[in-house]
Every structure is written in structure tokens, then in C-alpha cells.
Amino acid sequence: MAIHLAAISAMQPFVFEELRKRGFVVHEVQHGKSWQEWVRELAPVRDEIRGVLSGGMSGLPRELIEALPKLEICAIHGVGLETTDLAAAKARGIVVTTAPVLFDDVADHALALALAACRRLVEADRFVRAGHWRKGRMGLGTSFWGKRYGIIGLGRIGSALARRLEGFGGQIAYCDPVPKADVGYARYETPLALAAASDILFLCAAGTPGGGPIVTRAVLEALGPRGVFVNIARGWLVEEEALVELLASGRLGAAGLDVFAREPEVPERLLALDNVVLAPHIASSTQECMRRMGECVIANIVEYFAHGRAVTPVSY
Amino acid sequence: MAIHLAAISAMQPFVFEELRKRGFVVHEVQHGKSWQEWVRELAPVRDEIRGVLSGGMSGLPRELIEALPKLEICAIHGVGLETTDLAAAKARGIVVTTAPVLFDDVADHALALALAACRRLVEADRFVRAGHWRKGRMGLGTSFWGKRYGIIGLGRIGSALARRLEGFGGQIAYCDPVPKADVGYARYETPLALAAASDILFLCAAGTPGGGPIVTRAVLEALGPRGVFVNIARGWLVEEEALVELLASGRLGAAGLDVFAREPEVPERLLALDNVVLAPHIASSTQECMRRMGECVIANIVEYFAHGRAVTPVSY
Numbered sequence: 001m002a003i004h005l006a007a008i009s010a011m012q013p014f015v016f017e018e019l020r021k022r023g024f025v026v027h028e029v030q031h032g033k034s035w036q037e038w039v040r041e042l043a044p045v046r047d048e049i050r051g052v053l054s055g056g057m058s059g060l061p062r063e064l065i066e067a068l069p070k071l072e073i074c075a076i077h078g079v080g081l082e083t084t085d086l087a088a089a090k091a092r093g094i095v096v097t098t099a100p101v102l103f104d105d106v107a108d109h110a111l112a113l114a115l116a117a118c119r120r121l122v123e124a125d126r127f128v129r130a131g132h133w134r135k136g137r138m139g140l141g142t143s144f145w146g147k148r149y150g151i152i153g154l155g156r157i158g159s160a161l162a163r164r165l166e167g168f169g170g171q172i173a174y175c176d177p178v179p180k181a182d183v184g185y186a187r188y189e190t191p192l193a194l195a196a197a198s199d200i201l202f203l204c205a206a207g208t209p210g211g212g213p214i215v216t217r218a219v220l221e222a223l224g225p226r227g228v229f230v231n232i233a234r235g236w237l238v239e240e241e242a243l244v245e246l247l248a249s250g251r252l253g254a255a256g257l258d259v260f261a262r263e264p265e266v267p268e269r270l271l272a273l274d275n276v277v278l279a280p281h282i283a284s285s286t287q288e289c290m291r292r293m294g295e296c297v298i299a300n301i302v303e304y305f306a307h308g309r310a311v312t313p314v315s316y
Numbered sequence: 317m318a319i320h321l322a323a324i325s326a327m328q329p330f331v332f333e334e335l336r337k338r339g340f341v342v343h344e345v346q347h348g349k350s351w352q353e354w355v356r357e358l359a360p361v362r363d364e365i366r367g368v369l370s371g372g373m374s375g376l377p378r379e380l381i382e383a384l385p386k387l388e389i390c391a392i393h394g395v396g397l398e399t400t401d402l403a404a405a406k407a408r409g410i411v412v413t414t415a416p417v418l419f420d421d422v423a424d425h426a427l428a429l430a431l432a433a434c435r436r437l438v439e440a441d442r443f444v445r446a447g448h449w450r451k452g453r454m455g456l457g458t459s460f461w462g463k464r465y466g467i468i469g470l471g472r473i474g475s476a477l478a479r480r481l482e483g484f485g486g487q488i489a490y491c492d493p494v495p496k497a498d499v500g501y502a503r504y505e506t507p508l509a510l511a512a513a514s515d516i517l518f519l520c521a522a523g524t525p526g527g528g529p530i531v532t533r534a535v536l537e538a539l540g541p542r543g544v545f546v547n548i549a550r551g552w553l554v555e556e557e558a559l560v561e562l563l564a565s566g567r568l569g570a571a572g573l574d575v576f577a578r579e580p581e582v583p584e585r586l587l588a589l590d591n592v593v594l595a596p597h598i599a600s601s602t603q604e605c606m607r608r609m610g611e612c613v614i615a616n617i618v619e620y621f622a623h624g625r626a627v628t629p630v631s632y
Contacts, residue, residue, distance in 0.1 A: 010453070104461045104485065112435050112460075115428035119602070121595060122432075122441045128594040129587050133580040137326070138596060143604040144428075145420045167480035169420065264449040271445050278444040279437060280454060286435070288459040 003305055004048035008038050009055030011077045015294040039067040059083030075300040077293050082207035086316045096314045099296040102284035107160035109283040110202055110232045113256025116277045117228050118144040123274045146170050150198030152191050153205030154180050195222040207234040217242035220252050228254045232283045235260035244269050258283045319621055320364035324354050325371030327393045331610040355383040375399030391616040393609050398523035402632045412630045415612035418600040423476035425599040426518055426548045429572025432593045433544050434460040439590045462486050466514030468507050469521030470496050511538040523550040533558035536568050544570045548599045551576035560585050574599045
């Protein structure tokens, strides 16, 4: 008897093709909507669905767990867990897997944003394309090398970023609830203390559901008018209104932002600023990474239903 | 008696201010023009000028040497020497100095261009600002980490770039007339062989006057439709027409270009392409680097006229 899966997040077409080839029935639900709509769309097959294919942003909300009585596994095409109710999953014995294969791409993207913000690269491209070079030089950027780099969250992404930063001759420091024994980087107790000691501040922390913003107005003010803020984590971990206001008024130097509080909405005022580099949540959006994440989703589903063991389960 | 200097290249205002404060007379000539115009503008003071303040692109052409009979020193605000007639300078005993303090900034910029080209960062910013995110996702980029990096010219810029690339888990190879004994990177005999073995090719070579292009059509074709080319050296070291054609037709994957054959002119066809990141020759254009370069120019002039010895003279 065929195993039914519900896909509530966008992924590369090969994932569904491969699963169908292996005999699974994949119900593709319209993406980017709320759990209410997923539940409504899946109502006709609610008693068939044994697996959910989700994303780092959609996760596995409690309401979806409750709506799918036969659910056994949720394979997440990403690493975020803030929208997944792990307690409810555990209570039902539902296996949750992530795709822990994106850290290097995300770290690259963090560095790309930081370099572009410091060196005014996006502005430079606009300058050239608009024909302004013929009329004069553009303003100077800021050096990236040799600076004080602060990393909030020295997990797998933060560590991959730190490895890259070691080639730039600056000082690396971090803030993380868990001190890392095997690194030589200075550790600060709070994001505020780290920001005050940093030229370039990277937010690499995982989002914890229910927690407030990590990067508050005070943290951004401590970073200051020459400071650069980079966010490849989650938009709601930052006081976004303060971020926009400080960037617009020059009290924060520049920013490279891949994530926003209400994606795909981006604060209107940011769109007019030159001192910000904006990206549409693409830190893991490379062909290579999407391939690996898709393969990870397939492997988890196939292994689980063949042998009862997922490949990269989350421990809860 | 005051010492007269001719400034034929743009630099930060503090350079001229500091020199004037120290008693020098600085004649600022309109920048960005030809040696004919410099010579014409300097004609009234030609017998007074004992020092020239120039840039990496303007240099010290033979004609300027001939027009300034009292010239003793040329302090270059940069490192390029392809427009400087070193033989003529040597024959007259004119000291030529460069500002060898920009390597790290240029290496940073090379990496910024490469990351932006791979990760489609400039396109991403345009995508967000145009409001397209609300309508869907943009196309996928290419991973930067773990690739085969090829460096043409493993001098001070190329070496600074290689140090940075070591954090990205790929393979570093190079092509340089002089084998570097102290590095573990594979060396290729020709740019063509290096390009064929590279995913991302960086041109970091110094321009040699009279030499033809180093990066020919064949080199770019060897790099291929998935390859990325980065140029922070000189535009005329590349067959630019071939570069444009291959990028436009997809036979070269992407490019990050800081320099062009006929600056500030940029080939019109490039302005419409999404797979290219364009910058207006700003690899060393940071506040920190301009400050250091200016201080280097000042130190060379001051030391030379005080003690007869420049600080960073070119050996010829």
C-alpha cells in the first residue's frame, strides 16, 4: 500500500519526482500559507498522510500534528525549528529530521553580505550601471580586513563563518550561551557587550520560539555609526523598526540583511537606503545546497519507511 | 626656498594640506587627463617642479619626465607601474615610489566580487528593491565554498587572496612566472591550463607595459559556462570583447569586474547583464586604505627632501 506524504514547503522538483518514483504519493500543498490552509487542503487525505515534507520556516506546527492522526515523520528541508512543536511531536512519537547540510553556504552568504556592505559593492554596481562613473568617483567604502568581528551564536553556521574570518587578520569574538572550549575566540556574556566590542556583528543564532529579539535597539546603538550588522538568521530576532531607524539616521553604519521580520515584506524605508544590502532569504539558495538538502529529505523519508530509522533526526 | 610639487592624480585632500603645511608648494593639475594636458598646464612652472604626486593609472610617462627638467621624485598613490617609464626615470636618477599598502583591501574586494557573482547578491538586492520577492523566489546561485580557485599572479595581492581562500575548504592553484617555494598550491604553467582546472579564476597579475592580454578568449572559454571570472588587476589584461560576448551568450558563467579596458567607459552590453557584478575601480577605495596611501605619499616626499632617501622606492 502506497505511503502518502504532504509537501507544505517549496523544494526542488527532483525531490517529489524521486519520491514518486519510489512509490510514495506526494500531496503538494500550496506553499507560503498558514497552517489553517494546509489543514484545510489536506482534509480529504488527513487519514492517509504518514509523512510531511516541510521547510525551515514552515516547520511542523502543533495544529498540523493534531490534524494528521497517522503522521509518523516530518522531514524539514532546512534547519530552523522555531515553528516546529517538538514537544507535541515527541508526545506522539513523530520523528523530526532537518537537513544539516547548509552551514557552509550560509556562512559564505554572511561573508558576502558583510563584504558587500563594507565595500559598498551593490551601490557600486548601481553607480556603474547608471553611468555615473563618467561624471566622477563614488564615495569611499570601509575596510573589511583587520576588524573586530562579533558572532552571535557560535553554532555550526557561526563556526563555519569564524573559520573563514580567520583569513582576514582581525579579531574574532562571540556570544553564545554555551562557551566553546576548543576555540581561541573571546567570549562575551551578552550581545550588547559583544556589539560594543565589534566593528562587524553577525547574527548566526538559531531562533528559539517564544524568546524575544536578541538584537535590540541597544545592541545596534552599541555597534554604532561605523558598525556593520549582518543577519542571516531570522528577522524576528532583531528589533526591526529600530534597525531601520538607526540605518536611516546614520546611527548604525551599514547592514547586510538576508532575513526580515515579515517576509516577503521588507520595510519600505530600507528600499531607499544605500547603506544596506538586501537579499530575499537566499543564504542557502545555491544549486549545490538545494540538491544536498533535497537528497537529505529523500534519504530521511526512504530510510525511515524502509528501516524505521531516519538519517538526520532531531533529538528531543 | 619652497619645493614645488605637481599633483596629477586625485588623492585625499589631507595629502596636499599636510604637504602645504610642511612648506611645499603643490600645483594641482586637472585629473584624469593625458600627459599632453599635464605638460601644458605645468608649463609655467616646469623649471620649479621637483616632485610629482601621481596615481597607479597615471604613473610617470616619459613625456612628463622630459617636460620637467628639475624632477627628482615621483610618489605614486597606488602600485601600478605600467604607465611609468622606469628606464627613463632611472636614466635621469628620478626616484619612483609606490604605496605598497593596498594589498589586503584589494584581496578583500576580489573576494567580495567573487562571492557576489556566485551568490547573485547584486541581482538579489535589485530583486528585493523592485518588490519582486512578493511575487516569488529568485533563481538559485552557485556555491562558493569548496571550489577550485585559480589565481593568476601570486604576488602580494594574490597571496593575500589565497590566505583568505584557505578558509573556504576548496583547492587553490596559481599561475605565475615565478614559482613560489613556500606555498602548497598547485602551479600551472599557463593561464589557459589554470583556467581549465578552475571554477573561479582571479586575475591578480601586475600589468606589464607592452605585453598583450593575459586572459584571452581561449582562457575564458576554458573557464566555461559554469566558471566565474574576477578581475581586480587591469582591464587591458583581458580580451574584453570576448569577455562580454561569452558572458552575454552564457559560455562564461559569471564575472566580477572592478577594472575595464577603457575606464571610465564600461562596455554597454555589460550594463544589461545579470551575471556580472560591476564596480568602478574601487578595489583600494576604502577610507582606511586611502588614508594609508596618502600617508605613504607624504612620507616619501618628506623623507626624500629631508634626508635624500624615500621610504618605499621602486628598485630599477
